[in-house]
Amino acid sequence: MNDRRAPEGELRCRDLGVEHQIRPIAIPTATPRFSWIAGHAQTGFRIVVTDAAGRTAWDSGRVDSGETSLVAYGGEPLDNGADYEWRMMSWSGDDMREARSSFGTAPDLGAWDAPWIEPVQQPTEIERWSLFDWIRGAGPAAPAEERLRPVQLLRQRFDLISAPVRARLRMTARGVYSAWLGGERVGDEVLAPGFDSYQHRISVQTYDVTDQLAAGANVLAVALADGWWAGRVGLTGSSAQFGDRTCATWRLEMSYADGRTEVIRSGDDVRSSLGPWTHADLFIGERLDARSPSFGWQTPGFDDAGWSPVQDRGVDAAALVPFSGEPVRRVLTLPAVDVRETPDGWIVDFGQVIAGRVRLTLHGLPAGREVIVEHTETLDADGAWFVNIAGINKEQTDTYISAGDAEIEWEPEFTFHGFRYARIRGVDTLSAADAVAVVLCSDLDYTGRFRTSDARLNRLHENVVWSQRANFLSIPTDCPQRERAGWTGDLQVFAPAATNNADVAAFLARWLENLRADQLADGRITITSPRSPFDADAAASAQGIGAIVAAAGWSDAIAIVPWTLYERYGDVRVLEENYDALRAWIGYQTRTAADELRDEYADASAERRSRQALLYNTGEHFGDWLTPSTLEGRPLHEAIGIAPALTSELVAPMFQTHTLTLAARIAEVLGRADAGELRAHADRVRAAFAAEYIAPDGSLPVELQGMYALALGLDLVPTSLRHAAGERLAELVRARGNRLDTGFLSTPYLLDALWDTGHRDLARAVLLQREAPSWLYEVDRGATTVWEAWDAIAADGTVRAVSFNHYAFGCVDDWLYCRVAGIRPASPGWRTAVIEPDLDAGVRSVEAAVPTPYGELAVAWEREGGTASIRVEVPHGVSARLVLPEEVRDLPPGRSTHELRVARAGSHIDQTDAQHAKSALP
The missing domain is CATH 2.60.420.10 (Maltose phosphorylase, domain 3)
Structure with missing residues (x-):
């Protein structure tokens, strides 16, 4: 075959990726998939994979296909922990383009032989708080520095005869860590190894450290903090939810020019000490004393003679998994837009609510001077300092103690905060140039764009993107300041919008691995993931909402999120990986429906009881959480349970039907034999729901917008009654003055339910509504992210102590793309x-x-x-x-x-x- 190659410089194939990543060095799969962007009408491709020695591991040969996405590797088994090059050729007729890239494979963690090493000077204080403690605002009596744990320092010295030609550091921790080699930081990620369900999964990072090693004396230096493992996390801010002692394990694997290999493992030659961080906690913040004698501890020449030995806890690889997806990094910096002095310190406005921390340039401070940085998302109506997150262990305060340097740049290392404003004390003067906000998040590729002639809609979209960025930090969280928990309900309603703004395929696939790991033996999918042993104990000892382990619309994320990824990325593997977990959740719903009957149906007819036996409608659920009308005019502690009580009986079988429907579609895509069975099951439940809860006039027993939006959006209303149900939904919307009255689960369906039942102008009116509850009400009051509560700032300017950064109601961003702009997938x-x-x-x-x-x-x-x-x-x-x-x-x-x-x-x-x-x- 004669091929005409494109002239040099005219290559049009780009973005060569392996498993949704560009040049990954440790992919966690033995059968990687290759993707590229072809700037031409591709008629064929060829992929050639070679190892470091130039040997061909796979040559696909020319494949006559236009496919450029997720092409599966089909060659000989790849070596563990190895480097590969891949070359792709793409044809358009007789014209051929060629491009190259590389990838590495993850190590065989089943053969991990490095022990966990534990610093010996660790206090083991644990603070545990109940949901009731959090609601009443009970807090610790002692100040933070008296009840927090210091960061541990580790040093391992070693000598090399010569510099290696290839070196990989593979490392993880129970806690979070930063590492240095040759006095230079290893990698550019922060808060490694990230948040996982640690009893099941602890991610191992791989770093290319070839250029950081030299002949002679070397030192691997590690700083080890509590992180999510032992620090405070979750609604209550309780500590040590996974463990109360931090430890680390690593392997430094080196290859030399003469063919030799060498491995340096964590072990009893490591020395430990306390360092300059007197405490570091994800919630409370950290305190660094620059006068510490350990400064310079990362360099080979530092004298660690007085340091302590470590405790060798032995090799335990049971929970180790290769890290997948994108790590947390510093992705942006924001300059201060305003600095003003107040009697209580300098208040700095960065103009945008973020997740991250403040980097300060400090000038001429005397030794011992404390610089204190507090954080908040909003000021009060008068512009005064306001702490918007109430509760236990949520100080969000960082402290730096000066060593007397003429000038120093300081940024916290082991914490992050949700904030727009910082209050800084301890400095005599502060200019805008001295303060920078550092944005932290999982380093996703944000490429989606949306802009209109209406500045309000533009700001709404920007708010959604900023909330996504702040909450896609290691895992998808609900908020970056108060809980930082992986709530399944929040994620499933937002997932479609998330795919428009960024490439979230690998990020959400990693989270789904945690979700499957947290699944209970009876099939229940937990309402948060990662889920700690403390979470399990707290639910077991609680009552009411606090005792919920699995919930309708939350647990159904195991169906909705994989299906969304398949819709938007065409990724069949994500369906395969989650299918067994999905079937187990369906099994739990089915058994519960058959075994439990609501009290009010005990004396019902046999026919009705048989229908009820199909419906998963018992137990505690969140229902259509935070439905606005159920919260109005009542104290929060009274109002919070109204929507669950009103709506759970309907919401649970609605999402049961939806999950069954998606499962049938997934089974069909996968070629599973049970597709027909699942479809028939979905049809029976749908028919039972209609018979039990939909009246002949199309009305529902709970007259809330959300119930109609869900019934229509999830296809539970018979065709003959859709018009009537749509009319009733429109009446309810108009009765609220064209304002939405939907909760967490139904908000994504409201506008489409109106649109699809012929009420397009009403859907537009709700979108453009400027009175609360509405999206543009927040915009008009200066929101830069999506709020947890529609009235977080009242019409009179009064500020509520709630989160100003929850992405769930940002699900409307999918409507902006799909309806206003008009872009949507059709396959x-x-x-x-x-x-x-x-x-x-x-x-x-x-x-x-x-x-x-x-x-x-x-x-x-x-x-x-x-x-x-x-x-x-x-x-x-x-x-x-x-x-x-x-x-x-x-x-x-x-x-x-x-x-x-x-x-x-x-x-x-x-x-x-x-x-x-x-x-x-x-």
């Missing part, structure tokens, strides 16, 4: 797509783009009176259609522009158009 992985812009959205113009496995899919539209211009860019590999009010056009790859006449706003809205071009996902 898994964006192989086919629909562009259907809402030219009556109430804005003059929209520009948006989403990342697809084949490149960026973008639309820009502008409307002026009776004309509209739509510009679309479709990547090769995606087949797209442009759906217009009067026609449907097939879109070619590349850029195209479409001009059309449009009727006056709303004139073409009817039921047929609302249903047109609905997603064709299986």
Whole structure:
């Protein structure tokens, strides 16, 4: 075959990735998948994988296919802990493009031979608090420095005859760590090894440290803090939830030019000491004393003669897993936008609520001077300091004690905070140039874009992205200041929006590994993950909401999140990995439905009891959590349980049906024999729900917007009654003054439920509503992230002590992309797509783009009176259609522009158009 190669400099294949990552050095799978972006109409590809010696491990040969995403490796078994190159060739007819990249494989952790080493000078104080303690605001009597644990320092000295040509440090800890070799920091990640369900999974990091080793004396230095393992985390802020003593294990693997190999393991030659950090806690903050005699401890020349030996706790590889996904890094820095002096210190405004910490440049402080940095997300109505997170162990305060340096730059090491404002004490003067906010998050690739002619909608979208960034930190959390817990309900409602803004495939696949590890033996999927032994004990000893282990809409994340990843990335493997866990959860729902009958149905007819035996509607659930009307006019401790009591009986079987429906689709994709059984089960439950809870006029027994939004959105309403149910939903919305009244679970479905039942103008009105509860109410009050409570700042400016950074209600961002901009997938992985812009959205113009496995899919539209211009860019590999009010056009790859006449706003809205071009996902 004669191939015409593209001239040098005209290569159009880019973003070569392995398992959703660019040049990973320790992928945690034996069968990696390869992806690339082809800037041409690919007709064939070839992948060649070679090892470090140049030997071919796999040559796919030419494959006549346009596929460029998640192509599975098909060669001989890959070696553990090895480096590989891969070369891909992509054809467009006879024209061929070629590009190269690399990847490494994870070590065989089953053969891990390095012991856990434990510093001996560790206090073991544990603070435990109940949910009741948190609600009443009970706190410790002693100040933080008297009840917190210091950071432990570790040093391992070794000599090398020569510098290695390849060196990998493989390391993890119970706690969080930072490491140095040759006096230089290892890697650029922070808070390693990250948050996992540690009793089941402890992630091992791999670092390329070849350039940090030299012939002669070397030292591996490690600082070890409590982190999520022993520090305070969760709603109550209790400590030592996984363990009360920190420890670490590592292997330094080296290869030399002459073919020799050498491994240095953690062991009894390691020395330990306390260091400059007198305490470090994720919640409370950290305190560093720069006068510590241990400064310089990371360098080979430091004298550690007075340091203590470590305790060898032996080799235990049972929970070790290779780290997957993206680590936490410093991803952005934000300058101060305002600095002002107050009697209580300098208040610095960084202009944006973030998760991270403050980096200060300190000038000429006398030795012993304490610089104290406090953090908050908001000020009060008068601009005074306001602590918005109440409860136990939530100080969010960092302290630096000066050594008397003329100038020093200081940033905390082992903590992070949720804040926009910092109050700084202990400095005589402070300029805007002296303070920088350092943004921490899992280092995802944020490439989605959304912008309109309406600045309010732009700010809403930016708020969602900032909340995603702050809460996608090691795991998907609910908030970055008060809990930092992996609530399953929050994530499942937000997952579709998250995929538009960033590549979250590997990040969420890692979290799903934790979720499966936390699944109970009876099939229950826990409401948070990672879940600690303390969480289990606390639930076992609690009553009511505090005793909930699994809940409808939360536990169903085991179906919803994998399906979302399949929809947006075409990733079949994520379905395979979660299928058994999903079936086990369905088994629990099914058994519970059959075994438990609600008291009010004890005397019902046999027919009705048989229907009830199909419905998972008993037990404690959160229901449609935080439904606004159920909270109004009541103290929080009274109101918080109203929505669960009102809605759980309906919500539980709604999500049971949804999970069964998704399971049937997943089984069909996987070719499982039980697909038909699952579909029939879903149909029986759906029919039972309709018979029990949907009246002949389409009404539901609970007259809340959320119940109708869920019933319609989850396809529980018979076709003959959908119009009536939609009309009732519209009536409820209008009765609230076109304001939403939906909770955590139903908010993602409200606008689509209105749209799909012919109430498009009403859906637009809810989106653009400016009175609370609404999205733009928050924007009008200066929100820079998504709030936990719609009225976190009251109309009179009064500020509530709640989280100002919860992404769950940011689920509306998916609507902005899918309906306002009009970009949505029509088949898994964006192989086919629909562009259907809402030219009556109430804005003059929209520009948006989403990342697809084949490149960026973008639309820009502008409307002026009776004309509209739509510009679309479709990547090769995606087949797209442009759906217009009067026609449907097939879109070619590349850029195209479409001009059309449009009727006056709303004139073409009817039921047929609302249903047109609905997603064709299986």
